Amino acid sequence: MRLTPQTVAALAVIAVGVLCCAEPSVSAPRPVPDYLAQRTARPATPNRLAGGKPNFVEARNRMVDEEIVAGGIKNERVVQAMRDTPRHEFVAAKDAPLAYFDMSLPIGEHQTISGPFVVAFMTEQLDPQPDDKVLEIGTGSGYQAAVLSPLVKEVYSIEIVESLGQKAARTLKRLKYNNVKTKIGDGYQGWAEHAPFDKIIVTCSPEKVPQPLVEQLRDGGRMVVPVGERYQQILYLFRKRGDKLEREVLRPTLFVPMTGQAESGRQVLPDPANPKLINSSFEQMAGESGEPVGWYYQRQMTVEEAADAPDGKRYVQFKNDTGGRSCRVLQGLAVDGRKVQVLELSATVRGSDIAPGQTPDELPVASITFYDENRAQLGRSWLGPWRGSFPWKRETGQFRVPANAREAIVHIGLLGAVGEISLDQVELRAVDPKSATNPKPARPLRPDR
Secondary structure (H helix, E strand, O other), X not given: OOOOHHHHHHHOOOOOOOOOOOOOOOOOOOOOOOOOOOOOOOOOOOOEOOOOOEOHHHHHHHHHHHHHHOOOOOOHHHHHHHHHOOHHHHOOHHHHHXXXXXXXXXXXXXXXXXXXXXXXXXXXXXXXXXXXEEEEEOOOOOHHHHHHHHHOOEEEEEEOOHHHHHHHHHHHHHOOOOOEEEEEOXXXXXXXXXXXXXXXXXXXXXXXXXXXXXXXXXXXXXXXXXXXXXXXXXXXXXXXXXXXXXXXXXXXXXXXXXXXXXXXXXXXXXXXXXXXXXXXXXXXXXXXXXXXOOOEEEEOEEEEEOOOOOOOOEEEEEEEOOOOOOOEEEEEEEOXXXXXXXXXXXXXXXXXXXXXXXXXXXXXXXXXXXXXXXXOXXXXXXXXXXXXXXXXXXXXXXXXXXXXXXXXXXXXXXXXXXXXXXXXXXXXXXXXXXXXXXOEOOEOXXXXX
């Protein structure tokens, strides 16, 4: 299967951070996971102005139209803020041409800038008002704070990584976001001297909401925060009533962990020696979100209930009639290549009228992408690709794990193809290399292939 840059972008969706927000980027030559969001297969690559300079305004507006508005963001003030905020100013110069892909990009120190859709979605859920005082935990590049700046009265933003916090402060000052105040510190503790806050937004994931943040949110205020285990999180909207938080499930997600005190007190840790997928048959649903637990950053996917479901009563279905559009869902997990040498990936799949998207190789697969401890991409293995129409069938493949792998992301969906594909029983397990059957090595990805 030949891989073009478009296919790389489609598969690299997260993506948070870890894998942020969540969800790899396509920073050539090695994408990094978002562990927040990578959603598009069609990059908004800037055209050139007279003199050869990139037309970032055109690229930004196209990205907002095709990904933010088309993705369901309705708040007109938030949409306008996304049009006005120059994301290319918050990434390295070499990554500026990729700034209007809807995906995360590396910003240094193993961190990422979240994908624009995730930023817009969280901002909309925050319901920013002109007189609001907002606390942001996790300044990162400063992009989220910049989006909030024209929507509220004041933004107070905390970053635990000193070099990132200092760079973000310089960028925000240069671009004249004068109502944004930043500091270096552990966001777990909040910013007590400026409390109470009308809204709090957390762009990293604690295992549970830090009590200082609860105390610093005013009565009636809103907090948007991803909460949960290292690779299994739910994005929540909390409303404060008295000294209690009322919780609303928004959607499954994947963000970088909140470090400092939050991480040192984490109770449930990943098991990289026993990698597996959760909710592999899509039976568990995240509240009323309509999304399956454990799977995130879905696009053009529905959960179907039917008597002919291969396992249980549910399966997922992807439909797309526009070649190149993102159509997928993903799940991240820990895997240690020193302890696990071979993985077996299996899926039950059914297709209807599947055809390539904008390029011949835009076809559906079930893939696993490996990352090292710095979240640099090591390679990818996959089942498929699939074409045409066919009934339910079971497919299985065994793949070698790179020795320096520490994390992985599993993607399923049409990934730019057109037609319809359904999947169930998507399972992953470690295999003893002595009993493995011709496991295939992970294939490195190059942007020119």
